[in-house]
Amino acid sequence: MNGNTTFRHDDVALLGIAEVTAPNEVTSESFDAQLHSTLERLRLPNALLQRVAGVEARRNWDHPHDFVAGAARAGRRALTAAGIEPEQIGLMINASVTRENLEPSVAVAVHNGIGLSPAAMNFDIANACLGFVNAMTVAATMIDSGQIEYALIVAAEDASRVQQATLARLSREGITRDEYLNEFASLTLGSGAAGAVLGPASKHPEGHRIRGGVTRAATWNHELCVGDHDGMFTDADGLLKNGMKLVTEAWTEAHEDGWDWQSMDRYVMHQVSNIHTNSITKAAGLNPDRIPTTYPYLGNVGPASLPITLAREVETLAPGERVLCMGVGSGLNTAMTEIVW
Numbered sequence: 544m545n546g547n548t549t550f551r552h553d554d555v556a557l558l559g560i561a562e563v564t565a566p567n568e569v570t571s572e573s574f575d576a577q578l579h580s581t582l583e584r585l586r587l588p589n590a591l592l593q594r595v596a597g598v599e600a601r602r603n604w605d606h607p608h609d610f611v612a613g614a615a616r617a618g619r620r621a622l623t624a625a626g627i628e629p630e631q632i633g634l635m636i637n638a639s640v641t642r643e644n645l646e647p648s649v650a651v652a653v654h655n656g657i658g659l660s661p662a663a664m665n666f667d668i669a670n671a672c673l674g675f676v677n678a679m680t681v682a683a684t685m686i687d688s689g690q691i692e693y694a695l696i697v698a699a700e701d702a703s704r705v706q707q708a709t710l711a712r713l714s715r716e717g718i719t720r721d722e723y724l725n726e727f728a729s730l731t732l733g734s735g736a737a738g739a740v741l742g743p744a745s746k747h748p749e750g751h752r753i754r755g756g757v758t759r760a761a762t763w764n765h766e767l768c769v770g771d772h773d774g775m776f777t778d779a780d781g782l783l784k785n786g787m788k789l790v791t792e793a794w795t796e797a798h799e800d801g802w803d804w805q806s807m808d809r810y811v812m813h814q815v816s817n818i819h820t821n822s823i824t825k826a827a828g829l830n831p832d833r834i835p836t837t838y839p840y841l842g843n844v845g846p847a848s849l850p851i852t853l854a855r856e857v858e859t860l861a862p863g864e865r866v867l868c869m870g871v872g873s874g875l876n877t878a879m880t881e882i883v884w
Contacts, residue, residue: 548757548758548759548793548796549755549756549757549796549797549800549802550680550684550755550756550757550758551754551755552683552684552686552687552753552754552755553687554686554687554743554744554745555683555686555687555741555742555743555744555752555753556741556742556743556744556747556750556751556752556753557739557740557741557750557751557753557882558624558625558626558627558693558740558741558742558747558750558751559621559622559623559624559625559626559627559739559740560621560624560737560738560739560740560850560853560854560857561617561620561621561623561624561737561738561739561854562617562620562735562736562737562738562847562850562851562854562855563613563616563617563620563699563735563736563737564602564735564841565602565603565604565609565613565733565734565735565736566602566604566605567602567603567604567605568600568601568602569600569601569602569603569706569733570599570600571590571592571593571598571599571600571730572590572593574592574706574710574730575589575590575592577710577714578710578713578714580714581713581714581718581723585718585719585720585723587720587723591727592727592730592731595727595816595817595818596727596728596731596815596816596817596818596838597816597817597838597839598730598731598816598838598839598842598843599839599840600839600840600841600842601702601731601732601733601734601840601841601842601843601844602733602734602735602841602842603701603702603703603706603733603734604701604703604734607701607703607704608643608701609701610639610641610699610700610701610734610736611643611649611652611653611656611699612656613699613734613735613736614637614639614649614653614656614697614698614699614736614738615652615653615656615657615697616736617697617699617736617737617738618635618653618656618657618695618697618738619657619738620738621695621697621737621738621739621740622657622695622738622740624740625740625742627693627740627742629657629658629659629660630659630660631692631693632659632660632663632693632694632695632740633662633663633664633690633691633692633693633694634663634664634665634682634685634691634693634694634695635650635653635654635657635659635663635664635665635694635695635696635697636650636665636666636667636668636678636681636682636694636695636696636697637649637650637653637665637666637667637668637696637697637698638667638668638669638670638674638675638677638678638696638697638698638846639667639669639674639697639698639699639700639845639846639847640669640671640672640674640700640845640846641699641700641701641845642667642669648665648666648667649667650665650666650667651665653665653697657695659695664691668681670846670872670874670876671768671845671846671872671873671874671876672813672815672843672845672846672848672849672870672871672872672873673813673846673870673871673872673874673876673877673878674698674845674846674872675696675698675737675739675846675847675849675850676846676849676868676870676878676880677758677878678696678698679696679739679741679753679880680756680758680878680880682694682696682741683741683753686741686742686743692742692743693740693741693742694740694741694742695738695739695740695741696738696739696740696741696850697736697737697738697739698736698737698738698845698846698847698850699734699735699736699737699847700732700733700734700735700736700844700845700846700847701734702732702733702734702842702844702845703734704772705729705732705770705771705772705773705774705775706729706730706732708772708773708774709726709729709730709774709775710730712726712774713726724779725776725777725778726774726775726776726777727777727779728768728775728777728779728843729770729774729775729777731815731816731838731842731843732775732842732843732844732845733841733842733843733844734844735841735844735847735848735851736847736851737847737850737851737854738850739850741753751866751882751883751884752882752883753880753881753882754880754881754882754883755880755881756797756802756867756868756878756879756880756881757793757794757796757797757800757802757878757879758793758876758877758878758879759789759792759793759796759876759877760789760874760875760876760877761785761788761789761874761875761876762874762875762876764781764782764785764874764875765873765874765875767781767782767785767873767875768782768873769873770873782873782875783818783819783822785875786819786871786875786877787822787823787826789871789875789876789877790823790826790827790869790871790877791826791827793877793878793879794826794827794879797879802881804827804867804879804881805828807833807865807866807867807881808833808860808864808865808866808884809833809834809835809856809860809864809865809866809867810829810833810834810866810867810869811834811835811849811852811853811856811866811867811868811869812834812849812852812868812869812870813843813846813848813849813869813870813871813872814836814837814838814841814842814843814844814848814849814851814852815838815843815848816838816843819871820834820836820838823869835852835855835856836852837851837852837855846872849868849870853866853868860884861884862884863883863884864883864884865881865882865883865884866881866882866883866884867879867880867881867882868880868881868882
C-alpha cells in the first residue's frame, strides 16, 4: 500500500483532556412513548433502541446552539487540565459535525469564546465521527514540524434537532417498516462536548505520548450513511459489514508495519452501539474488559464520543499503560491512534 496510511509522531504528547456533559437527559423510553402508535401499527416491539443498540439514554443542551458554548467550555477545561495558558495555543481545531451555518467556521466562535490569541490559527476539520482523531493527527504533525508548540482540539455536538425531525417523520401516517428502520440510528445520537491539548513531549515528561497510528479509506461506501439536521439515513447492514472489513484491513496493515495492538490496556472506541462495539471486539480479538463504553447513557455523540470516553478514563489510567483510540466514520474512513499514558 503506497502513501501515508500508517504514521508515527516523534515528540508529541496529550497534555490534558476534558469533557462537558450536556445538562438534559433524554431516555429511550421517552422516544418509545412518542412513537407508541407507529410501533403498534408496524408491529415493532418497544425498547428497540435499548435491546438492539444498547442505548438507554442520551443528553441534550438547553438550546440547540449551546454546542458552541459547550465546545468553548470543554476547551477551557482541557487548558486547565494541561496547565497551559490560552495565549500559548498556536492552533485550535474544531472537529464538530454540528454547525449552524456554512460560513463562518465553527472554530471562529469557539476561538473567540475561549479568548485565544489572534496569533492562534483556527479552522474546522469535518470528517463525520473521525474528525477529532484526524485533528489530533494534523495538530501532532504541526507540532513535530516545529510550526506550532501547543494545539487545542475541540468537538461539540447537538443532536436535538435531528431527534425531533426524526420523531416527527417516524410518527407520520403511512410510514413503512423499512423506512422506520432506515432512520432508526438517528435516535441513538446524543449531545456533548470534549477538548484536548497537545504539546511537545520533550518539554512535558508528565504528558501522554502520542505515538502514531493508521488511517484507511473505503470511500466507495460514502452513501451508506447520510445525514443533516433533518435526519440521518443509514443502510445499517451495509455500514456494519463494510465498516468491519475496513477496520480489519487497517488493523492488519498496521501490524504489518510494526505496530502491536493486541494487548493494549485500553481500547477507546468511537461510541455507536452494542452491535458495532461487539463486532469490532470480535473481529480484532480484543478483551472486552478493556473497552470502556459511554453509549448506553450518552448515545453516539459523533466525533466528541471518543474523547469524552477517554476523558472519563483518565483517573483509572496508570503511567506506562497503552491506549488505542479507534473509530470508523461515515464515508467510510477509519483511524487508530496509540497513546502511551
